[in-house]
Amino acid sequence: MTLTRNLNKFNAIALAVTLSFSSNQVFAAEDAGSLKISVKTQAFSRAINDVNLFLSDRSGNNYELQSTENGLALFKQLPPGLYDLKAEKDGYVTVVENSIRITRDKITSVNLLLPKGDDIEVISVIATQTANAPSEPVSTSYMNREALRSAIGGGSDVLRALDGMPGLTSTGEFASFSVRGRGPRDNLIYVDNMPFDKVVHFDASLGELEDVDGGGRFSIFAPNMIEGAYFSPGGWGAAYGGKAGSLLRLDVIEGGATPTASIRFDIAGFEVGYEGPSGFDDDTQLVFNARQLDFGRLFEVIGEEDIGEPVLSDVLLKTTTEVNPDNSIEFLFLYSPEEYRRDLEHVAASVNFEEVEVSYNEQDSTLVGFTWNTLLGEDSELRSNVYYRNSDKFTSQGESYPDLVPEGTPFEDFPVRRDILTFSEKETELGLRFDFTTLNRFGEFSAGAEARRFDLDFFKELSDPWIRYIYEQDDFRPDPSQKYIVLQPEFIDSQYAIKATSYAAYAEQEFQYNDWQFNTGLRYDRDELSDENLLSPRLNISWSPVVGSQYTFTSGIFYQAPSFVDRASSEANRSLQNERIAHFSVGGNWRLTDTYNLLAEVYYQQLDKLVVDGNRTDGDLSNNGEGTTYGLDTVLTRYFDNGWSAIATYSYNDARLDDMDGEGEYDADFNRPHVFTLGAQWEINKNWKVGARWKYFTGTPTDEFTVNENVLGDGNPLRFSQEYTTNNTIRENNFHQLNVRVDYFKTLGPVNVIAFLDIVNVLATPSTGEEDFIPTTGLSEEDDGDVFPQIGLKFETTF
Numbered sequence: 001m002t003l004t005r006n007l008n009k010f011n012a013i014a015l016a017v018t019l020s021f022s023s024n025q026v027f028a029a030e031d032a033g034s035l036k037i038s039v040k041t042q043a044f045s046r047a048i049n050d051v052n053l054f055l056s057d058r059s060g061n062n063y064e065l066q067s068t069e070n071g072l073a074l075f076k077q078l079p080p081g082l083y084d085l086k087a088e089k090d091g092y093v094t095v096v097e098n099s100i101r102i103t104r105d106k107i108t109s110v111n112l113l114l115p116k117g118d119d120i121e122v123i124s125v126i127a128t129q130t131a132n133a134p135s136e137p138v139s140t141s142y143m144n145r146e147a148l149r150s151a152i153g154g155g156s157d158v159l160r161a162l163d164g165m166p167g168l169t170s171t172g173e174f175a176s177f178s179v180r181g182r183g184p185r186d187n188l189i190y191v192d193n194m195p196f197d198k199v200v201h202f203d204a205s206l207g208e209l210e211d212v213d214g215g216g217r218f219s220i221f222a223p224n225m226i227e228g229a230y231f232s233p234g235g236w237g238a239a240y241g242g243k244a245g246s247l248l249r250l251d252v253i254e255g256g257a258t259p260t261a262s263i264r265f266d267i268a269g270f271e272v273g274y275e276g277p278s279g280f281d282d283d284t285q286l287v288f289n290a291r292q293l294d295f296g297r298l299f300e301v302i303g304e305e306d307i308g309e310p311v312l313s314d315v316l317l318k319t320t321t322e323v324n325p326d327n328s329i330e331f332l333f334l335y336s337p338e339e340y341r342r343d344l345e346h347v348a349a350s351v352n353f354e355e356v357e358v359s360y361n362e363q364d365s366t367l368v369g370f371t372w373n374t375l376l377g378e379d380s381e382l383r384s385n386v387y388y389r390n391s392d393k394f395t396s397q398g399e400s401y402p403d404l405v406p407e408g409t410p411f412e413d414f415p416v417r418r419d420i421l422t423f424s425e426k427e428t429e430l431g432l433r434f435d436f437t438t439l440n441r442f443g444e445f446s447a448g449a450e451a452r453r454f455d456l457d458f459f460k461e462l463s464d465p466w467i468r469y470i471y472e473q474d475d476f477r478p479d480p481s482q483k484y485i486v487l488q489p490e491f492i493d494s495q496y497a498i499k500a501t502s503y504a505a506y507a508e509q510e511f512q513y514n515d516w517q518f519n520t521g522l523r524y525d526r527d528e529l530s531d532e533n534l535l536s537p538r539l540n541i542s543w544s545p546v547v548g549s550q551y552t553f554t555s556g557i558f559y560q561a562p563s564f565v566d567r568a569s570s571e572a573n574r575s576l577q578n579e580r581i582a583h584f585s586v587g588g589n590w591r592l593t594d595t596y597n598l599l600a601e602v603y604y605q606q607l608d609k610l611v612v613d614g615n616r617t618d619g620d621l622s623n624n625g626e627g628t629t630y631g632l633d634t635v636l637t638r639y640f641d642n643g644w645s646a647i648a649t650y651s652y653n654d655a656r657l658d659d660m661d662g663e664g665e666y667d668a669d670f671n672r673p674h675v676f677t678l679g680a681q682w683e684i685n686k687n688w689k690v691g692a693r694w695k696y697f698t699g700t701p702t703d704e705f706t707v708n709e710n711v712l713g714d715g716n717p718l719r720f721s722q723e724y725t726t727n728n729t730i731r732e733n734n735f736h737q738l739n740v741r742v743d744y745f746k747t748l749g750p751v752n753v754i755a756f757l758d759i760v761n762v763l764a765t766p767s768t769g770e771e772d773f774i775p776t777t778g779l780s781e782e783d784d785g786d787v788f789p790q791i792g793l794k795f796e797t798t799f
Helices: 003-012 145-149 209-214 295-301 344-348 564-568 571-575
Strands: 033-041 052-057 062-066 072-078 081-088 094-102 107-114 122-125 141-144 187-191 226-232 246-252 260-266 269-277 284-294 309-324 327-342 357-376 380-400 416-439 444-462 466-468 470-472 485-487 494-513 516-527 532-543 549-560 579-591 596-613 621-641 644-658 665-667 674-683 688-697 705-708 721-724 735-748 751-760 771-774 779-782 788-798
Touching: 033 052, 033 081, 033 094, 052 072, 062 072, 081 107, 094 107, 094 145, 094 621, 141 145, 145 226, 260 284, 284 295, 295 309, 344 357, 357 416, 416 564, 444 564, 494 564, 564 571, 596 644
Parallel strands: 033 107, 094 122, 187 246, 470 721
Antiparallel strands: 033 072, 052 062, 052 081, 081 094, 141 226, 226 246, 260 269, 260 788, 269 284, 284 309, 309 327, 327 357, 357 380, 380 416, 416 444, 444 494, 466 485, 494 516, 516 532, 532 549, 549 579, 579 596, 596 621, 621 644, 644 665, 644 674, 674 688, 688 735, 705 721, 735 751, 751 788, 771 779
């Protein structure tokens, strides 16, 4: 059984914990808290004085303050609970932030960024708000820390919490996501403005197709560690490049003014954390978080040893130092080791020995980065990043044969071939990035440059020929009547060791004319791995004829580099070039009422030089692929009011590809023509929040196949094979899913109790429609619908 499906099985049988606390009980130790507000301009982060700040709680109590000359304000002696904040000043857009949690003896910090503009317009800082600047398409969205933490179906995973953003599809099976028909590996991810794609655990390089294409199982970020997530499904500016599916920028939290320690218990492990002053410098704040999850111990307790033993750890350390009002320095350290083992004792525990794979995977991933933010004069800003990234990954696959020995044979005596296929992936990267922004007589000008030095060492080895019983009819076989394929060392073995440097530079200029804004940009990339010089023009036109409405047209050329794994898979792949994507989109954003907002965007992309696979016996790839993807994304948001908020999304996508191999066009693997979601959250009181999200998906395309019997012939073990005869000509079944979440918060003396119960797929409907083929029986194991309860319990205290 594949790792992903095994972990889903674990989720389905996870023990449900019921938390019963009286929400009416009052403790004398519930002391007052404070709210510290920093108000700055959205452009160039300059402090704004005399901003009118209006604060209200759920009981109708109101508080008012004005920001001082350094943009600060402090609300003191606030009873613990939930608060709404509104910031107003002439010449700036009014900003509203809901559901700010005030706790006892703690100074809660909120940073507000006010855009220039008509003071009648309002921006609501909530989940999936339209967060686009005029230089971005309307589909650019943002989720703040509270929205990420309490997202329905997100459990404790920040990547699953993104569900509901425009064009994004997340089934809950994997931590990653697909966007507008592109795959999970096509998404461009930055952490604190540094490129970092190792943000998920158990991201398979070898194994079943669903694992390799799935994109990973768990986020490396513990809950509540991300301050905000900016997301664009396409058409972003020239500052970012390298992948073309979507852009996700994650900002790690900064320590607050009050020392806060926490411990969190999970059904598979624990987590400890600290936020607050560093203790070694008065101007330095610190965040530390560490967690360790050992699912193997839990599987033994609940009698599911056949899954294997996955173990993961995550360590996060970040410091933020205010050198002076114009300069700050950030240090970020991420370390995420993982290990997964499945051996003969796990094979013996599987039903009827259906899962005979033995495997071992381990990976250590590290990111160390420094960020220097400096304000230059009154209208300029410079951000500098220097970082070091390292990833060391080893994967081993083997196979056991329990059906070849008498029933009752101890598992230690099962015939087994270990380490048939091994793959070592070592990546080291040293990077430097500069981003400069200033005002000139035309508008805003930005420019930047980056350099990335790669040291890659990949090694793949097949110890002996290996029979595979799942194949495509055009995969190479010496005898066409042979109903299986044999992987041969001479076609699979490869070694790829190289050092190379990539460079990039960009410039963008904004022009404003009445209600119109034009943003033109150009990006240059020098890719030494493919020996290419790439130019990427970008254009965004924005029109805001009246307050509360905006229309955008976005176009540009985007390039996507082949993955290191693809380059390393065979000698022929060393010369793979960048994929080329021409993007166009037209969208509108309308503030319908004070509480309702609608956005819609249509898009079209022309895909050229796509990396495609010839056949699975040799690993050779080419840039022969072409295709198109087009569609529509809509989001209707009901902003928070009277205790509740809601969101409805609909996405249509048509993604068609052609490998130029004479077989014609076919539906892209991640094409889902229709995706519809409907969600709502209700804050019952300051202690309880409940929510639900219903999702409907069109099934993904798949191949038709035939099952061949006794393919090894008489006198040999009975084996069946699955031969795919078409390419994505049929679809998996459509399916729907209902997720329900309950959040609880309570102050018990000096301790805050934070708990959630997040139940994915409450109705136990089939979640993917996929099946696992079993060569020993010729049958396919259906992906039955399972309920996935996710539970978290955290204790937090200030001192």
